[in-house]
Amino acid sequence: MIAELGLAALWLAAALALLQLATGVLALRSGTSDTGAILSALVRPVAILQGLLVSFAFLMLMWLFARTDLSVALVAANSHSDKPMIFKLAGTWGNHEGSMLLWITVMALAGGLIGLAERRLPEPTLLATLSAQAFVGLGFYAFLLFSSNPFARLAQPAAEGMGLNPLLQDIGLALHPPTLYFGYVGLSVAFSFAVGALVTRQVGPDFARAMRPWVLGAWIFLTLGITAGSYWAYYELGWGGWWFWDPVENASLMPWLAATALLHSVSVLASRDALRAWTIMLSVVAFSMSMLGTFLVRSGILTSVHAFAVDPERGTFILALLALYVGGALLLFALRVQTVTEGERFAVTSREGALVVNNVLLSAILGIVLLGTLYPILTEALGFRVSVGPPYFNPVGAIFVMPMLAVMAVGPLLRWRRDRLERIQKPAVFLIVMVIPAIILSLMVGYSGILPLLGVGLAAGLAVGSFLPLRGRNLLRVPLNVWGMVISHFGIAVALFGMSSEAAWSVEKLAALNAGDQTQVGPWTVDLTDVRPRAGPNWTAIEGTMLARYGEQDPIKVAPQSRTFWSPVQQTTESALLTRWNGQLYAVMGSQGDDDRWQVRLWWKPFVTFIWYGGILIGLGGLLALIGRLQGDWKRRHTERRIAERAAAA
Amino acid sequence: MKRLVIIIALLGLAGFVALAAVKMQQPRDDFVRSAMIGQPLPAFALPAASSEGEELTQADFRDGTPRLLNVWASWCVPCIAEAPQLSELQRQGADIVGVAINDTPENIAKFLADYGDPYSAVASDRMSQLQLKIGSSGVPETFVIDGDGVIRYQHLGDIMERDVPVLMAELRKAGL
Amino acid sequence: MIARFSVVGALLSLMVASLTLPIAAAATPHPPLAYRQLDNPSREAAAQELMETLRCLTCQSQSIADSDAPMAASMRHEVRTRIAAGEDPEAIRNWLIQRYGDYVSYSPQVGAATWPLYAGPIVLLLIAGLLIRHRLGGKR
Numbered sequence: 001m002i003a004e005l006g007l008a009a010l011w012l013a014a015a016l017a018l019l020q021l022a023t024g025v026l027a028l029r030s031g032t033s034d035t036g037a038i039l040s041a042l043v044r045p046v047a048i049l050q051g052l053l054v055s056f057a058f059l060m061l062m063w064l065f066a067r068t069d070l071s072v073a074l075v076a077a078n079s080h081s082d083k084p085m086i087f088k089l090a091g092t093w094g095n096h097e098g099s100m101l102l103w104i105t106v107m108a109l110a111g112g113l114i115g116l117a118e119r120r121l122p123e124p125t126l127l128a129t130l131s132a133q134a135f136v137g138l139g140f141y142a143f144l145l146f147s148s149n150p151f152a153r154l155a156q157p158a159a160e161g162m163g164l165n166p167l168l169q170d171i172g173l174a175l176h177p178p179t180l181y182f183g184y185v186g187l188s189v190a191f192s193f194a195v196g197a198l199v200t201r202q203v204g205p206d207f208a209r210a211m212r213p214w215v216l217g218a219w220i221f222l223t224l225g226i227t228a229g230s231y232w233a234y235y236e237l238g239w240g241g242w243w244f245w246d247p248v249e250n251a252s253l254m255p256w257l258a259a260t261a262l263l264h265s266v267s268v269l270a271s272r273d274a275l276r277a278w279t280i281m282l283s284v285v286a287f288s289m290s291m292l293g294t295f296l297v298r299s300g301i302l303t304s305v306h307a308f309a310v311d312p313e314r315g316t317f318i319l320a321l322l323a324l325y326v327g328g329a330l331l332l333f334a335l336r337v338q339t340v341t342e343g344e345r346f347a348v349t350s351r352e353g354a355l356v357v358n359n360v361l362l363s364a365i366l367g368i369v370l371l372g373t374l375y376p377i378l379t380e381a382l383g384f385r386v387s388v389g390p391p392y393f394n395p396v397g398a399i400f401v402m403p404m405l406a407v408m409a410v411g412p413l414l415r416w417r418r419d420r421l422e423r424i425q426k427p428a429v430f431l432i433v434m435v436i437p438a439i440i441l442s443l444m445v446g447y448s449g450i451l452p453l454l455g456v457g458l459a460a461g462l463a464v465g466s467f468l469p470l471r472g473r474n475l476l477r478v479p480l481n482v483w484g485m486v487i488s489h490f491g492i493a494v495a496l497f498g499m500s501s502e503a504a505w506s507v508e509k510l511a512a513l514n515a516g517d518q519t520q521v522g523p524w525t526v527d528l529t530d531v532r533p534r535a536g537p538n539w540t541a542i543e544g545t546m547l548a549r550y551g552e553q554d555p556i557k558v559a560p561q562s563r564t565f566w567s568p569v570q571q572t573t574e575s576a577l578l579t580r581w582n583g584q585l586y587a588v589m590g591s592q593g594d595d596d597r598w599q600v601r602l603w604w605k606p607f608v609t610f611i612w613y614g615g616i617l618i619g620l621g622g623l624l625a626l627i628g629r630l631q632g633d634w635k636r637r638h639t640e641r642r643i644a645e646r647a648a649a650a
Numbered sequence: 651m652k653r654l655v656i657i658i659a660l661l662g663l664a665g666f667v668a669l670a671a672v673k674m675q676q677p678r679d680d681f682v683r684s685a686m687i688g689q690p691l692p693a694f695a696l697p698a699a700s701s702e703g704e705e706l707t708q709a710d711f712r713d714g715t716p717r718l719l720n721v722w723a724s725w726c727v728p729c730i731a732e733a734p735q736l737s738e739l740q741r742q743g744a745d746i747v748g749v750a751i752n753d754t755p756e757n758i759a760k761f762l763a764d765y766g767d768p769y770s771a772v773a774s775d776r777m778s779q780l781q782l783k784i785g786s787s788g789v790p791e792t793f794v795i796d797g798d799g800v801i802r803y804q805h806l807g808d809i810m811e812r813d814v815p816v817l818m819a820e821l822r823k824a825g826l
Numbered sequence: 827m828i829a830r831f832s833v834v835g836a837l838l839s840l841m842v843a844s845l846t847l848p849i850a851a852a853a854t855p856h857p858p859l860a861y862r863q864l865d866n867p868s869r870e871a872a873a874q875e876l877m878e879t880l881r882c883l884t885c886q887s888q889s890i891a892d893s894d895a896p897m898a899a900s901m902r903h904e905v906r907t908r909i910a911a912g913e914d915p916e917a918i919r920n921w922l923i924q925r926y927g928d929y930v931s932y933s934p935q936v937g938a939a940t941w942p943l944y945a946g947p948i949v950l951l952l953i954a955g956l957l958i959r960h961r962l963g964g965k966r
Contacts, residue, residue, distance in 0.1 A: 046695070237892065301673050323667045327660065334660070337653050509863070788884045810914065
């Protein structure tokens, strides 16, 4: 009964999306006539109701998972009655159908929120935006209802569920996918705003202000999603790598790059009414990158790590949606291109100028990642295979990243509209002076490659440069969004330093040890004191006990394991991490060699944690900016209301 | 300018969709083929897997008899699955040379005792040297070598029943 | 099933996939230099750098430096042996490309099949320059 209720709610929500689209379009067409007024009054409530209904459907699915209703195909395939409750619930979105339902749920809720709260946009643009949102949503409803019904029943209820894979019962795994989905959905909302503004030819600051919180929100989620994913790969894989330019990793990076560019251009549009066409284009690109990422992962078109459990039919559906949305938006843009004027002018040497340079460079980086990721598909279609990996992405990307970081350090010092380079001469020279000792210092530690060296130098310059916008200001009066910018930019410097340090100064040690043997890795002395078997609820493990000493300090115990799960049979390495302020010791227990000694893999990675601290700072800066912007909007609206009240009273 | 950018974007989108659609029609193939097909076996010398056998070199393949070169290992599960098919190939007249990768004489002997020995000779490749030299990317794999010692064909993965006639045909093409 | 997670969720399946592969590896004897570093640190560094850019052919998407698969172990042994003998890393890369094709190397060489990978960024650089000039340039 629950499944049927859920399915009914899903169908109803789809019908409401259709209604939302129809009333929206008709209201736009009939303009200010009486029918137009009635129709347009309908759109907002319909959007809210749609959000509520599809949330209801999602809750029903969660309930099915909570009860482990094995007559539902999805539950039987992905859950198990013995799972802890938290993982039963997380199982709701830990599969294709459920995750698509989550996507459409968040999307419809976002539409409802716009319907409820958005008051800045002119009514026609809002109607067009909600119509565009309904149009995008309808594609996903069709996908769910016609090809991926999460509520489908089995003819015969299963005796037990199949999803008890212990590897998948991880709190990170439970939270990770929704994080990214929130990011994708935010970008889809930005896309709807752009389409709405194009339809009514209202591409201006109001549109940008309405769109900005959604872009910011999406960007925060994407940032945190990538950061968490990278840390996870690092500690789970057991080889100490944190980024390998795998197609899947790239698929998550591309929307982030586009969102970063969009975030900056939408700010220019909001505060300076410039970069109109560019902002529209970036909104379209950002959304296409989320769709592309979803497509690449679900279709299994690329040789990546998820070559199993992919489905060409679903891939085709997503591809069709991608073509429809992006192609449609681009065509609309082509038709409207004359009406989207450039907006306000500005000089080369200005804040806008710097932002344009950075936007163009970010887009170029996006282009390179896109090219490198898709190129193997192209050659495979032509009958030969190539691999594109770090030796391509790192240097080629660096050509664009380095000037971008340099502009990023000085850009915020420039004034809007028009400025003189002489004015920022002193701070610029100061920054360059900061770079030189950093490079000399890192040369003294040890040279290993030009890229890490430049990375350390740029990180030092950017770290200082990110705080320069605060100089000479009363810190208590600096708006939150400026703090946000400062902290995000500082986060980039921190992460860059971590990456460069990891690349330059990591020390690896593969040792074959008997219990009682000692080995060295970097500043650490590690004793393997004991190796013994351990048993868990569904695994056995070989656990090595090690005493690790940093220099002359007290030894610390670490105990990495090599685990073997028996149902299904799987081997995992449970690496042990020892975190200090200046880096991590990474220990992995390997197998026993021919001579009965144990293979132990050790890494000392100086400042590697800065990569993820940086990621968190970037996200935190985004959050501050979001709060600042929402506060600003609220204050502005409040003031406007007060003025109106006073005018009425007078 | 703006229109040009939009047109380029549209063309890019169309190109990508067409490419992806074509690619999705193609069957998936995760195997990495050797680039050595059509080339002579490189020089190598491997000890026999058992004490009474003789050293195996590229010269052994140049006596005019086309052969199957089966790359396998006692620790490889699919190798057990293909054992009956190898016996069938031998019954149909194929001369099969086995090369055991990363293996020990005891384990090789045990495997041959358990699952049958269809080989005319078994060499031991402890360091995967021959495997890398001929561009084999895993175990099991089976190469067709013609009577002049030239690599003619590569079968990747375990030999299933339907592959037996294919391999026999390739052997005949190579002059059996 | 594992792969049905979202984009970076799939990152996770990367690990899971890679973890499922070496089941056999535990029982597999491997060549000595697969898990042993070269004594000469600069040689070992050169070997490590090369191994990080060679593809493990039986894995999904990992370098031979990051995998417990038997094939990756064999290739590590080969690379370390050759580097220890003083061979140039790029010569080893080319030797492997001759046997396995371009696919084995994560570092695409400029060639008939790969030139667009390098022409692309140059075109992007030109477009970027043009765009910046167009937005900021002379006419105002």
